[in-house]
Structure formats: structure tokens, C-alpha cells
Amino acid sequence: MVHETGNRTVDDAVERVLDGERLDRTDGLALLAQPIEALAAGADLVRATLGDGTVDACSIVNAKAGSCAEDCGFCAQSVHFDTGIDTYSFLDPEEILAAAKRAERDGAQRFGIVVAEKGVSKERRPDEWAEVLRAIRLVRDETSVEVDASLGILTEEEARILAEEGIDHYNHNIETSPRYFPEIVGTHSFEDRVATLEIAKDAGMDLCAGVILGMGETPTDRVEAAIALQDIGVASLPVNILNPVAGTALGDQESADITTGDIIKTIAVYRLLHPHARVRLTGGREVNLSADEQHLPFEAGADGILTGDYLTTEGQSPSDDIEIMERAGLRPNTTVNDFDPEAVGTGGSSSTDTTAVGSATSNARND
Template sequence: MVDEIDNTTINTAVQSVVEGEQLTRRDGLALLAQPVEDLAVAADYVRSRFGDGTVDACSIVNAKAGNCAEDCGFCAQSVHFDTGIDTYGFLDPMEILTAAKRAERDGAQRFGIVVAEKGVSKEQRPGEWEEVLRAIRLVRDKTDVEVDASLGILTEEEAQILAEEGINHYNHNIETSPRFFPEIVETHSFEDRVKTLEIAKEAGMDLCAGVILGMGETPTDRVEAAIALQDVGISSLPVNVLNPVAGTPLGEQFGDSANITTEEIIRTIAVYRLLHPHARVRLTGGREVNLSKDEQHLPFEAGADGILTGDYLTTDGQSPGDDIKMMEAAGMRPNMDANEFDVGAVKARADDDDDNPQTAAGTATSNAEMGD
């Protein structure tokens, strides 16, 4: 047991988790009310009990940017909002491979091909569908990273093809609780997102699905979202923190920072670890904006064990070398299950590029060529 915690609620919850029981909504709400210091210790204990002491890094490429017909209130890529981002159709698969090789060099274990649209459609856009498959094959065959994808809503046939092509994790975030979801998105439903996750899982892909914190949701919404993810069954839980983008509804509402404190971020991640003891709880977008550089290690001392490294879809990230230094500050080390890489070289590049950090992937067209 966690001897240093004198808290019956937390100790009972940890004991249940260790004995293989799944915590409930009621447990999650009770835990959320506990002191953050005790929650962090308990979550770190559960992570160490079921994890391997590593931080698993993924990286992404924005393979098709902007002009999305959906109206997600946080998204710079929606055609409904004037955000001034660059827009383009599906990238040449060789550009995607370039981004994947960069991610591989900089320590990513998995690489996600992401598009901004409701769904890549085999029937409606067969040419684009074939380019997606070509990109998957190139990354699969020419790198050591696991290939993931975030391609929107899927049919059963599309999911089966993606699984057969070797997609490891399918990402489709639920964003928030069922109750709060209609406040953020009107053009599709929470149930639509869950249905795609179920289809992807049935086809044989692991699931990466998570949330965005700080959009105006309540603490109860944060727990409700985690419980919904329990019902789906996920192996990776990305925790984004809103990075408000000018021109989006949430950017206009919140300005420069999310509607959440550092303590609430840490508290939520700790509770998510206890509710999802076997998943990678992955700190992803918005961490650089909402946590200072001296605070970024704290979620990894409160149960987190995954990260999205490099650039995001439309915003910059910090360098992979700085991410590794942050892991080490939390007493952890990079995962190398899929891709063994030179940790020292990655950190050295961060030191060399302090004024202009070269991040792992993000938008492939902004990256230096690395050959095929």
C-alpha cells in the first residue's frame, strides 16, 4: 500500500485498483475532491505498479489541413472559423514518410497520420483513400515506428482495411463528457465518435481516445469523460489542455489560456491514472501553453506515462530533446520498445537549436528533407 498517504478514500481506491477492480464514477468524483499531493503519490504508485518506468512518445503529421466541415469550437481547422492557418489537401505520401523518419530519429515510438475532416471516405474520395494507404505502407515498411492514424469517422469496411494494413492505434478523441459535448460540437454527436471507436476496436485496432481540458467543462464532466472511455476500452488516453486559437469560439471566449489551473490539470491526470490503471495516460497538446517549463514534469509524477512530442497539428511544440529532459526530471526514461534511438543525440540537438527548435513532425511541409 502507499504508506505515506493518510487518506482512507485514496487508500481504498488504490487497494481496489491493485486487486483488479475497476473504479466507478462515484469513486472518481470522490477522488477528485482529495488533496492533490496525496492523489499524485497514489497515481504514481499505481503507474509504477502496472507500468515499466518509461514515457511512451508519439508524434503526428497534419496530413490534410483545414477546410473541415465540422464546427468543433476549439479547432483552428474548421471552415466555420477564420483562423488564418495554411490549408492543403492530402500530402504526398513521401512527405509523410519524411515526417515519420524525423519522428523516428527524435525518439517517437509511434507516428500518427492525421487528417482534418469528418472522415476519409473510401467511397466518396477513392483517390485520397489510396494515398492514405500508400502513406501507411511507406511508414510501416521504411521506419521502426508503429503506425497510428486519426482519419475521422470510419465504416466497418474502412476499419478492417486499416487494421489489415497494420494500423496499431486508431485515434478518435471524445473531447469531453456526453453532457458537455453539444456545447463544443454541433455538426456531429458524442455517439458518432463512440461508434467509430467501437468499429475500430472490432476491426482489431487498439484505441487512443482522450479529452481536452479547460474548455469550460466542470470537474464532474472530466470524470464522466473518463468513465465513458472505460466503457469503450482504450489503451492510450491523450490529455490535451486547451490552447485557445484566435478566431475559434473558445479562443474568443478564453483568450490566451485555458479555463483550468495547474493544480486541476495534475489532479485530473492523477484521477485518470486511477480510473485507467493499464492505459498510457498521455500528456499532449497545450501543455507548453498551460504549464511552465518548470511544471511540465509534474504530471509525470502524478501518473502520466505518455507524451506527444514535436509539433501539433497547427501549433508549435517544444523540442523532443527538451521532452526527454522533462521525463528525466520526473525520474523516468524514454520508451524504446519499437524504436531504439540515440537519447544523447536528441538532447544535444535541443541544446544546439534553443533559438529555433527543430521538432519531430507536426506539419510535414515545414520540416527539412531527410530522404526516403
């Protein structure tokens, strides 16, 4: 090995991963029990060896806000909860394009069109479906960013059309482990989410699927979720941390039910269980990690970030995110969108505007 941490469990896992072996549930649980310093160092070695030394930034637009019939306990957009957020129907595609252009200037490599509902339906809402496709085409044709989507449950026909229109990644988070999922969501099942991911993958789209930490799940649940994602096969694994929203089922929590150390350890284990995926730090990081801590997950295997605002909560500036990358010894990915990181870092891009999603939406999400 090029490097050893001195921790036999971590060093053995790193060697097996670099030899191409897939770690399992037992490995994940054993790794989660190791000291944070050794675990972070081992995960960082895997990232450095198999990755490209960059952090991949994505951004999202809340293209349809609120009035969702599902009861996800963390979500401010559910009709089951009184959260006071702004609600609106599907945005004009030109507004979505404007948000994508801001994201492009802010250094995003990919841009996600997100709706708050169980699923955009080609059959039940054909007019809305047509607007979704028009928005995809505008972003695809008039920006350099890759176009992603998070449109809820899909049929096989809908997935095929989205793939043909050029959707690169389909996002549909599993949120937590199969065991704990019914404690968080009652109106659909874990299996429903997996089925849509399989449909999207079969249609040819890469998958972006991840979790929310700190909802009351156990450390074992965190590992079980990562194993479920192994079986599904994801290219991007977003790791959200609960930002409790007043009025939701989880809104009485003052903060996420997880420590900083456990966040970093979970990120490291996810890197070892998913050595070739982008492990992406996303919603809730600003309220659960201090400004002096946000670089630490990127020194423990993370190599992706969601920049700008989220769906119903504010994020931080893209220039701050670039500083976090650089503090961790990494650089922004410019493979798809060859932007000037210095311009973003010095406020030369859209930092004087609202961030990539904020102007067209009521900001961000945990889901």
C-alpha cells in the same frame, strides 16, 4: 500496501486498483476532491506498480489541413471559423514518410497520420484513400515506429482495411463528457464518435481516445469523460489542454479554463480510472504549464507524451521532452524504436531540423 499516502480515500482506491478492481464514477469524483499531494502520490504508485517506468512518445503529421466541415469549437481547421491557417490537400506520401523518419530520430515510438475532415472516405474520395494507404505502407516498411491514424469517422470496411494495413492505434478523441459535448460540437454527436471507436476496435486496432481540458467543462464532466472511455476501452488516453486559437468559438478565452493544480489532479484521477492505459500529456501543455511544471503530471501518473509540434500550434523540442521525463524520474520508452536518448537530449538527432511534424505541416492541434 507498499506505500500509504495517509489519505484514506486515496489509499483505499489505490489498494482496490492494485487488486484488479475497476473504479467507478463515484470513486472518481471522490478522488478529485482529495488534496493534490496525496492524490498524485497514489496515482504515481499505481503507475510505478503496473507500468514499466517509461514515458511513451508519439508524434503526428497534419496530413491534410483545414477546410473541415465540422464545427468543433476549439479547432482552427474548421471552415466555420476564420483562423488564417494554411490549408492543403492530402500530402504526398513521401512527405509523410520524411516526417515519420524525423519522428523516429526524435525518439517517437509511434507516428500518427492525421487529417482534418469528418472522415477519409474510400467511396467518395478513392484517390485520397489510395494515398492514405500508400503513406501507411511507406511508414510501416521504412521506419521502426508503429503507425497510428486519425482519419475521422470510419465504415466497417475502412476499419478492416486499416487494420490489415498494420495501423496499431486509431485515434478519435471524445473531447469531453457526453453531457458537455453538444456545447462544443454541433455537426455530429458524441455517439457518432463512440460508434467509430467501436468499429475500429472491432476491426482489431487498439484505441487512442482522450479529451481536451479547460473548455468550460466542470470537474464532474472530466470524470464523466473518463468513465465513458472506460466503457469504450482505450490503450492510450491523450489529455489535451485548450490552447485557445483566435477566430474559433473558444478563441476569446485567454487561456484554458483550468488551474495547474486541477490539471495534475485530473491526470491522477485518469491514472486511477485507467490503470493499464498510457495516460498521455499532449496538446496545450506548453502554454498551460510552465517549464518548471511540466514534469509534475508525470509524477502524478502520466506515462505518455506527444512530442514535437501539433496540428496548428507549435510544440517544444524532443530534447526538452526527454528532460521532462528524466526530471520526473522516468526514462523514454525504447521498446519499438530503440533510439539513443542521449543523442536526442544533446541535439544529436533531428533537433537541428524542424520537429517531427513542423516541416510538412502548419504545425499542431488541440483535438
